Structures are given as C-alpha cells and as structure tokens.
Amino acid sequence: MGLVEAIVISIIAASTPLLLAAAGELIVERAGVLNLGVEGMMIMGAACGFAGAYLTGSTFVGALFGVAAGMALSFVFAVLTLGLAVNQVAAGLALTILGIGLSGLIGAGFVGEKIVPAPQLSIPVLTGIPFIGRILFGQNAFIYFSIALVIGIWWFLYRTRAGLILRAVGDSHTSAHALGYPVLKIRLLAVLFGGGCAGLAGAFLPLAYTPFFIPGMTAGRGWIALALVVFSSWLPGRLVAGAYLFGAVSILQLHAQAFGLGIPSQLMTALPYLATVMVLVIISRARGAAGSVAPASLGTVFVPDR
C-alpha cells in the first residue's frame, strides 16, 4: 500500500466521526435547537459502545449501545430544554460535563482492554483494484453509513414534506405552532436523532478507529462537529466537504510531525483547533453582508400558549 493511499484511508477514517456527529447536529439545529452537548454524547457513545462490543464481541451491538447512550443523554437534554424551557446553551454545557464524568465511570473498567476492530468490506476483484480498491470497496460499515446518512438527510430536508415541516419549525416556531404542527414533539425527535448520531460517532472511535477505550478520547471532536455545522451554513453537502477538510488537517499534521520539520509537535497538534477558529472567522465574515443563514429560531425557547 502506497503512502498516498494510506493517507487517504486515514483521512477518511478521521473525518467519519466528525461527519456523523455533525450530520445529527445539523438536523437538531435545523429544528431550531442548539445542543452543545455533542462532546458529552460522543464520549458516552464511545464508552458504552466499547462496553457493548467488549461484552458481546460484536461491533454491531457496540454501535447500538453507542447510539442508545447518545439518545439517552439527548433525552435528558430534551426534557430540560423542551419540557422545562431551560436555556439551551447552559443545558448543553451541563450535558457535556455529565457525559465526560459518566463515561469515565463506565469506561474505567474497560481501560486497557482490547477488542477486534470493525470488519472491513472485502469484495473479490473490486477491493483488489490498485489504489482506489481499498478506498472505495475496503472500508468498514461506519464509513459507508456516514455517507448514506448525509445523502438521506439531504433527501429528507429538501425532498420530503416532513423535512419541510422540520425546517419550518426551526425557522419560525410560532408560525409552525399556529399552523397546527406539534413543535415540541418534532424538536424532541430531532434532538433524539442528533443524540443517536453523536453516540454512533463516539462509538466509531473505540470500535473502528482505535480498538481500545481511553477516557477523554473524543478530544474535542464534538466541539469541532458543532463548528462544522456553522461552517456548512446548515447545508448537508458542505458538511461533507467541511468534515473531510478537517479530517485532512488532523491527519496531515501527524505526517508533518513524523517528517520532523523542526516545528514543535504541540503547534501541529493545535492545528485542527486553530483551523476551527479561523474557519469560523472567515465564514462569519463572508456572511456579514448577506445576513445570517442560521435557522431563525435557533437556540430560542418555545413555550406553546394554549
């Protein structure tokens, strides 16, 4: 396997958790809810996902555990923000703090254990094609699912009636409510979907990326996923581009470190975080003239009047 091929494969792997988590959050934010707890749901997905796979020996069960853990946490968030009209920023932060603590508690017994990593697709002949074979036909299920998920989200948002209603709820909850749509119920479903995606993204890390669990292994990926949603202007297509751009930055800095260019390794490690800040500045600045493209009701509480 050539160096370029290896780099492309590792970029795809590094981008996938970002893409999965950001795709879920995109739906949540399109429904007008800002869930800042992605990092907490991801790390819980990682801990529970590893626990599930370790106990049953199955990657699939592990992934399901991860999804369930993310959903459970997001349900707590929904009860607070939708049921009790709590400030979404504060509740999201609480979710992250809780998720990091709980994952440490659950994962403590599994640190140092190993599992069999997620199996990779293998199609005779096709997977054997030089260069593109492994990239296109030799990946694990998470990676194919992440692409399918984004396509599904695009189709849902722009080609279905339910997607139209979801966007209406996010742009003006009062109007949607006046038209008779159950705003809080739709938002609950969106938040649960986002939680499931974040949990799956977290589960990807110990199940397919590294075959073991370490506390805090998400290392800020949940926050980068949140930035990606802003970067994408809430459009699924741009989300893919953004996730792969960030995956590329985080992998290429590792290779640059290996070459030993005389740059402190800490500076290279800081690159994805610095890139996030820079991208946010550039995007926000470019948008200044055109006005905000964020869902108009994003982050505001809604208490239906009877």
Place this chain on the structure above:
Amino acid sequence: MQLVLEKRAERSTFIALASPVLAIALTLVTMSIFFLMLGKNPVTALYVYFIEPLTDSYTLMEIAVKASPLIMIAIGLSLCYLANVWNIGAEGQFLMGAVCGSYLAVVTNGTGAGPWVLPAMLVMGAFGGTLWAMIPALCKTRFGANEILTSLMLVYVADLILDYLVRGPWRDPKGPNFPTTASFDPVATVPTLMEFGRLHAGVLLTALLVVVAAIMLSRTIKGFEIRVVGAAPRAARFAGFSSEKLVIFTFAVSGALAGLAGIIEVAGPVGVLQPGISPGYGFTAIIVAFLGRLNPVGILVAGLFLALTFIGGEGAQISMKVPLDLTKVFQGILLFYVLACDSLILYRIRLVAAKPKAA
C-alpha cells in the same frame, strides 16, 4: 392528562431562593441512588462527602484553597452570562494567565530579584488571561464568529502552549525526569497565611473580589448596563448601551480574573508550572456561576460547596474506594437540577386534561 408550562405573571422570589436548595437536595437523592448501585451505604458515603471534610481544620483550609480559583473565575463568568455573552473558555484563560505570570518567575529564578516579582506576576497573569479572552471577543465583535466555539477551541491551544513551554524552553534542566519548570523562588510565591496547611493570601483576594463584584453589580451604572443588555437587548439599544463594547468588557474582565486565578494557583498551592495544573477549574466554575444564580454572594456559597465535593470526593476515593469520576457526574447532575429548578422561577407546571382534538 399532561404537564404543561405556564408563564408566571411575576418572577417567584420564593422559588428564586429555594431553587438552589431544592437542586442540592435532588442531587443528594440521586447520589444516594448511585452509591446504592455501587454497593456502598449511602448514609456513610454522604457523610464522607459532605460532613467529614468540615470536621478537620486541614480539610477546611483545603476547601478554601480549592474554592478560591472557582469563585474568582465564576465571578468573571457571571458577568459574561448576565450580559448573554457565552465565554466557556475560562479554562484556557486560566492556563494562559498561569503561563504569562510564570514567565517572570522563570526568568528571575535564582537571580535574587526583589519583592516586586510576585505583584508583577499577578499583573502579568491577569494580562495573559485578558489577552487570551480578547481573541474570541474580537472574533465575535469584528466578524460575528460564535464565541462559544472559539473560546472553547482556545482551551486546547492554551493547554498545548503550556505543554510546549514546560517540555521545551522553560524546563528545569536540573529537574527530575518529568516536564516542569524549576520551583519558584520565595519572592515569586504567594505567601501562606498559617504555619501549617496551604491557605494562602490569594484566598483573601478572592474574598475582596466578592465584595467588589457585589457592589459593582448592584450599585454602579456598569453593573446596570450588563444586566440590561442581557435581559432586554432592545431596551439596551434604545438606552444607547453598546452590546459590542460590553462583549469586549465582559470577556476582558472574566479573562483577567481567570488569568489571575491561574497565576495564583501556580505561584501558590502548586509552586511550579507543569501540565495538569487545573483539575478543570474553568469548567467547574461554569457550574459555580449558575448554582450561585450569577450573583457574587451566591457564587461564594456555590464555590465553597463545589470545593467541598472535590475534597469529599477525594476522601471517598481513599476511604471507600469510590471512583473519582463520580464527583464530575454529581457536578453535572447538580447543574441539570439547578437549571431545571430555575425554570420554576419563571414558569409554573400545571397538570391539565388532554386537549380535545380541534374541530
């Protein structure tokens, strides 16, 4: 039947006072359930967590030492949150304060410099925190970039800068085999208040700060401005208050306080600059700010309470073999309950019969 929220005509003053107490009570109940699940006696565990640290003068001092940075950071954060500015990168500002202040301690190390070093370090620390906080503040006011994400990303960067310095240029050449600067000289160290224990002069500074913040928020035009911009941005615009200037102001103050807390921690209890100087003070301070209802006196009480959970958690880990992460779980749960109970100040929960289908 279903539960619905109904807006109160006025804020409930009774619940405003009762809600933190209720939140703590609910957290204690939840903790008991956790202890039962871990096979520990909840009564003993709660005693170890919350009562035992209060019975010993050494742990009492440790609580004050732990609470001091939490309160100092949380007071700065409360100004931000009151003004609806979401600085969640206090952890990074804390670290950069520690780094900038330590610079003086490192360059004067062993040179026999005079007693000006410590005051200058504190100024540098506050300056470092402000500088770091200005990045998200300016990104927000100049370009409209979301301050939540930028301030948080800079936490990771600050952590790496500290790591680089203590492994590289600032590393103690004569030191043992782990990354740390040389121990600070006595002139670069915050003096302790007692013969024994770690109680230091920074604690007094925090107490003074609580008083100053309380006066500033309730008695000055700046305090009024912060509250108006946060509570009613439209009214604030008509009053001629600039929300942009307030973003800069609140970020600058909270950055300075976090930076000051950082350098005091390094020059006081820790005594050297090394990785891992903060057990997440910048994040726990967010909980402290909310639990204290964004009010300086409330924050004082909340900071002491959260410090108690840290010290009690350490005690429980040693004497009862309870995992240390449990403390973080409780702190997260506590914040949830605080937010949920606060909702009852503005709303009341009503049980109503299910609506008949609209004809």
